[in-house]
Amino acid sequence: MIKLEKPATPQILIDKSADWTSTLLALVQQYSEYSKIPTTVKETVLKNYRHVQIKEALYPSSNKKCAFCESFPEDSGNIEVEHFHPKSLYPSEAFDWNNFLPCCRKCNSAKSDHDTKTSPIINPYIDDPENHLDVETICLKPKDQLGQNTIDVCQLKGTRLYRPFSDLLVNFKQFEDDLKDALDELAEKNTPIKKRNHLIKIREAIDRLENLMKPQSQYSFFCKKTITSSNVYQRAKILLEKEDAKAS
Known part of the structure; x- marks a missing residue:
């Protein structure tokens, strides 16, 4: 994991993120909670965070590698737009540019809906991983609790x-x-x-x-x-x- 720089917000989010967020939050209110929204109904809104303009702006910021494990798609499954703070817990940030990062399918699945606000992990757009991680033979080694949490949550081992x-x-x-x-x-x-x-x-x-x-x-x-x-x-x-x- 290396330090990354977030590029400027793509125009599609400047134009649409407020509307998409309002629609999703209305569904949360209608169904009483995020998990109860029918999958097909939820997908009509959530598909927007995978818009091609978002991917084209986001993926080059990590050199088209996973922001967590630094693998390329051919080695770990497709690179996906991941929500650093899970959208299931924080739907108001589902279309927040600062909440997006490129993530391989394996790290995405491992991270799942881990609550990154109550139990933080490294956000490479904010934190410098070198301050929290080191290497020992063929293993990533934590320097502190943030590094340990990141290794455990994203399964950066094995x-x-x-x-x-x-x-x-x-x-x-x-x-x-x-x-x-x-x-x-x-x-x-x-x-x-x-x-x-x-x-x-x-x-x-x-x-x-x-x-x-x-x-x-x-x-x-x-x-x-x-x-x-x-x-x-x-x-x-x-x-x-x-x-x-x-x-x-």
């Missing part, structure tokens, strides 16, 4: 994340070994050209690693925490910074 995290970790460890060998071999290069060419290879290797940490990459939080905690990565970064300083 095979669905352990498996891809494990694959990433195995690949990284192999890459780390290769990078360490490259750093050790650099001292053996006895001509400026050989040293320069070897430095280019190291720089390219670092660039490939850092691409995994970019917001548009899958599981970028896990990759960033894993890579930046590597002594070999830090050693290579310091070396390249020194070389850049010499060249400037």
